[in-house]
Amino acid sequence: MAITGYLIQVFAVADAEVRKLRHDPWELVSRGIQPLLWLVLFGEVMAQVRGLSPGNVPYLDFLAPGILAQSVLFVAIFYGISAIWERDLGVLHRYMVSPAPRSALVSGKALSSGVRALSQAVVVYICAAVMGVDLSFAPGDILAAILFIVLGAALFSTFSLIIACIVKTRERFMGIGQVLTMPIFFASNAIYPIDLMPHWLRAVSSSNPLTYEVDGLRTVMLTGGHSVYGLAHDFLALALVLALMIVIATRMYPRMTQ
Amino acid sequence: MTDDGLPPQHDAVPSAIVQTFELTRRFGDLTAVDAVSLQVDAGEIFGLIGPNGAGKSTLIKMLTTLLPPSSGRALVAGFDLAQRPAEVRRRIGYVPQLLSADGELTGYENLLLSSRLYLLPGAEREQRISAALAMMGLSEVRDRLVRNYSGGMIRRLEIAQSTLHRPAIIFMDEPTEGLDPTARHAVWNHIRDLRRELSAAIIVTTHYMDEADVLCGRVALIDHGRIRTVGTPAELKAGVGLDATLDDVFEKLVGGNIETGGEYRDVRLSRRAVRERK
Numbered sequence: 001m002a003i004t005g006y007l008i009q010v011f012a013v014a015d016a017e018v019r020k021l022r023h024d025p026w027e028l029v030s031r032g033i034q035p036l037l038w039l040v041l042f043g044e045v046m047a048q049v050r051g052l053s054p055g056n057v058p059y060l061d062f063l064a065p066g067i068l069a070q071s072v073l074f075v076a077i078f079y080g081i082s083a084i085w086e087r088d089l090g091v092l093h094r095y096m097v098s099p100a101p102r103s104a105l106v107s108g109k110a111l112s113s114g115v116r117a118l119s120q121a122v123v124v125y126i127c128a129a130v131m132g133v134d135l136s137f138a139p140g141d142i143l144a145a146i147l148f149i150v151l152g153a154a155l156f157s158t159f160s161l162i163i164a165c166i167v168k169t170r171e172r173f174m175g176i177g178q179v180l181t182m183p184i185f186f187a188s189n190a191i192y193p194i195d196l197m198p199h200w201l202r203a204v205s206s207s208n209p210l211t212y213e214v215d216g217l218r219t220v221m222l223t224g225g226h227s228v229y230g231l232a233h234d235f236l237a238l239a240l241v242l243a244l245m246i247v248i249a250t251r252m253y254p255r256m257t258q
Numbered sequence: 259m260t261d262d263g264l265p266p267q268h269d270a271v272p273s274a275i276v277q278t279f280e281l282t283r284r285f286g287d288l289t290a291v292d293a294v295s296l297q298v299d300a301g302e303i304f305g306l307i308g309p310n311g312a313g314k315s316t317l318i319k320m321l322t323t324l325l326p327p328s329s330g331r332a333l334v335a336g337f338d339l340a341q342r343p344a345e346v347r348r349r350i351g352y353v354p355q356l357l358s359a360d361g362e363l364t365g366y367e368n369l370l371l372s373s374r375l376y377l378l379p380g381a382e383r384e385q386r387i388s389a390a391l392a393m394m395g396l397s398e399v400r401d402r403l404v405r406n407y408s409g410g411m412i413r414r415l416e417i418a419q420s421t422l423h424r425p426a427i428i429f430m431d432e433p434t435e436g437l438d439p440t441a442r443h444a445v446w447n448h449i450r451d452l453r454r455e456l457s458a459a460i461i462v463t464t465h466y467m468d469e470a471d472v473l474c475g476r477v478a479l480i481d482h483g484r485i486r487t488v489g490t491p492a493e494l495k496a497g498v499g500l501d502a503t504l505d506d507v508f509e510k511l512v513g514g515n516i517e518t519g520g521e522y523r524d525v526r527l528s529r530r531a532v533r534e535r536k
Contacts, residue, residue: 005377012374020362023403090356094419097322098375099347257324 009100013108018115031116032123035071039064039127046191054193057222064128064135065217065225066190071124072117072149073184073210076156078177079113080164087256088170096257103250106158110246113157114150121149125221136223144220144231151238152213156184158245165252189228190214212237274333275300275427275459276321281330283316290316292483293330298459300426303449305474306463307508313483314463315355318429321461322352335426348376351420351428351458355435359415361405365396368404369419376423390418393455394448410441417448427459428452434469446473467504477504481512 021027043063046052053062086092095105129135136142160177167173187201188210194202205211216234219227227234276298283291291313298304306314319325321334323343332339335349352358359368369387378386391397394414404412413433420428433449434442446469453460464470470477471491479486479494487494487507495502498510 008374008377012371015374016360016363016367016371019367020360023362023364088356090354090358091360093324093352093354093356094358094372095375096324097347097350097352098372099344099377100375101344254324257319258326 006101006104009104010108010111012100013095013105014112014115017109017112021116028116028119031071031075031120034074035067035120035124036127038067038070039124039131042191043067043131052192052196054195058133060128060131061133061222062193062218063191064124064131064133065221066188066214068121068124068149068221069152069188069210069214069217070185070190071120072153072213073156074181075117075120076113076153077160077181077184078173079109079157080160080167080173080177081170083109083161083164083256084168084170084173093257096254102254103246106161106246106249106253109161110154110158110242111150114153117149117153118146121145134223135221136225141220145217148213148216148220148234148238151235151242152210155209155213155238155242155245158242158249161249162245162252165249165256168256184208184210188214194228209238209241273300274298276332276334276461278321278332279330281317281320281332282328283313283320283325284328289483291320291327294480294483294485296478296485296488298427298461300459301453301457302475303453303460303462303473305470305477306461306480307465307467307470307477307504308463308480309465312480314480315431316483317480318352318431318461318463322350322429323347348423349426351423351425353413353416353420353428353430353433355431355463357412357416359404359407359412359419362403364401364403365391365407365415366400368415369422372419372422378423386422390422393451394418395444408441409437410444413437413441413445414448417445417452421452421456421458424456425458427461428456430460430462432463432465434464434466442469449473467508471504479508479511486511 039060043060046063047059049059053059083092096102125135163176163180164173167176183204187204188208189205190210194205194211197205212229212234215228216231216238219225219231219234229237274297276296278294278296280293280295281291282289282293294317306317308314316325320327321332321339323339323346326340334346337345337349339346359365360371363371366387369390370383373383373387388397391400394417396411396415396418399407399411404415407415417430417433430449434445437445449460449462450473452458462469462473474491476488476490477494478488489497491504494507495504498507
């Protein structure tokens, strides 16, 4: 009974966000442009470079899951801005005086970021298919891809929420968001294999959650894709970091209204 | 019990719905709320009057569990604020000074969100939402985005969403700030209706003396974080002299006009709230 109530509250928060998106779907269009540009501009040029992708996987095939993970990251990492905006307006106060457990509020927001990110997946899938990437449309693979996208978006948006709780103003957040995005993106396997990296950077990449999201997506998005770390390992790494983020955010989120 | 089986109206002993004991909140060197001890009874409309920056909002934030007190304690709806915040939250409604309705959702969706956060029984949800919208005169605009509402409509929606779960006590922080006279009177009427329909206690903060005078059964004058006096508007005015207004009471006790109160930060905050409401 208590579990049902908790899930209703998580769903209530996520549902409100999805409804906002339905009222103003332009956000989805603008979100889809960036991954499209990366695939077409960056991907087509880099595909000419030999040896970037491992084995005989075409570079575009290698790149598509990385770009999907990257575009999810780029949007999720700025989630904190809207959290600060909600605080400034006062909308956050209504959540905080409600009896919903703070972890349910944080989880609901995380889930809504995950749902929003799925729109980017649609763009990347269509674009990649047009460009001849050998995508897998097996139902199991699609479901697994959805899981990895939602996990990744939830993880990075909750991380962003924690940053927002610390910096508190939109201006400061903009600066920090830019600074964070670069290393998370480039110190990962998103656009090149980790094997190309010097040892110290390889160590950084191995502790970067984005690496496991990309590895998971590369496995389930492509026909015959294979995982470097193992799918279960990817999933557990993301789930554990997300759980940790939610625990931290649950403690910090209520301070935003003080 | 009377002959018709109803409890008598008059000799019922009023029961405290809010009790604070030396409640204090400090921000660094500033003591925003200074050892406030108050009692608010079930079913009354209680006014907290004072200039901007007097500590009204800080007091409300503590009583609504948003801000932990530095010292002192309080019982809200029978539960200790610090020890049972979840129980307190279940029993209170809060209309903050800032905007609490989401402009990107419709009026109906805002209420749907509240009904789920407060875990209202699924079967009752739609009926309660419709009733709340009807009571606040918003039935016709239920499916319109709130960002297209007028300031008065937004306030009424916020009152509806803070009362959907039938709280025992409702906190309203400057509920008529930034509204024109007609909208203010409409909000007053809705507050009175609420008290009657829900038999809830309502704590209102305001710096409008006329508002406190017509709306509140009892008022507390607060300045620099301290309660200066508590009583019915009539009692307070009688203590000052014939034909005195609440403004005169305030001037006598605090030594200054209420309008001159507040600092740059408070003015900026309240102006911003008004601007963003539009």
